[in-house]
Amino acid sequence: MLPPTLWLSSLIFPLIFHLSSSATDSFIYGGCSQSRFTPGSPYESNVNSVLTSLVNSASFSAFNNFKISVPGSTQADVVYGLFQCRGDLTTSDCRDCVAHAVTRLGVICPGAGGGVMQLYGCFVKYDSASFLGVEDKSEVFKKCGPSVGYNSDTLGRRDAVLAYMVAGNGQYFRVGGSGSVQGVGQCVQDLSLSECQDCLSEAGGRLKSECGTSAWGDMYLGKCYVRYSERGFHSRSDDDNGDVDKTLAIIIGIIAGVAVLIVFLSFLTRLCDRKADGK
Structure with a gap:
């Protein structure tokens, strides 16, 4: 078994790496x-x-x-x-x-x-099973941001962005925006352009339906994704980094506590050894 300090260090290194990595x-x-x-x-x-x-x-x-x-x-x-x-x-x-x-x-x-x-x-x-060129519209990840309420301007711009993301423009990667709302969509390029269009349409429809009035939303299907966000709201990756910051602070606190405990136990051990030698 690893010593306590080394074991805790092995926990903290991946978190430090995550915090220093790019988006x-x-x-x-x-x-x-x-x-x-x-x-x-x-x-x-x-x-x-x-x-x-x-x-x-x-x-x-x-x-x-x-x-x-x-x-x-x-x-x-x-x-x-x-x-x-x-x-x-x-x-x-x-x-x-x-x-x-x-x-x-x-x-x-x-x-x-x-x-x-x-x-x-x-x-x-x-x-081991071939998935190359196979369309996959199964939902694998979804996340929705906080509601902006029924703001007709924001929701109208969101709908316009999603409509562009799923429009048949002959591209595997699409970015666009309307005012404060930005969007991005992409297919895996082993799909045909028509299959890509089909996948993005499915992702955009689910995103609009399932995220409702959210300030931002992510919808990832097996072979494509569509995302949108309103400027001024945190993206999901920003939220995740905040969670990592909290976790990192907790682990640092634990490490500090364990270090103090180890020093204290070491002191008690030396004290007991001295008393034993004095008898």
Whole structure:
């Protein structure tokens, strides 16, 4: 077992890293398949190979997908993977985001046959079953901000932004705004443009219906997302960072308390040893 101070330090380092990371690396959602692979198996080699390929490819592209089967693999060992970066990221930011997503997958999905990670700036997925080119409109993440009430001007602008996000403009990545309301939408590029349009329409409709009069909202489906926010209101990533700040303060307090306790116990031990030597 690790010494108390070392164990607590292992808890605080990920939080410090999160606070110092850019908004591009902010966590949205992640998940792992229930299937597991055998360590040292061809499937593990294929997983490692596909994840490495994703990071390397992100150095020069905003999207790519792979089907990996190393020599000696069977059909059951084949691994499929893809990444998609947000359309306005630089190449270096895209690579950094994908690398960060792959690292997080390794932490939360060790030994998992499949996994998915959505960060603010990129999306990464791998699995044993092919999902490439398959439309997926299942809802995987939703969050709504506080209500702005029935402000007709704000809601009208929100509706206009969402309408633009789901309009058939032949783009996988869309940004737009109306006054104080801004929006962004994106599909994974293994979909056709018509499938992308279908996915964004579904996401935008659900977002408007389920978030109602919210100042901001996020709707992530399996292969696309739509988000909007009104200027002056905190985004969900800002709220999350606030929660991290509170958690970090609590852990620092715990560490300080444990440190005082260790010093006190050490003092008592030395005092007892001196008394024992004096007898």
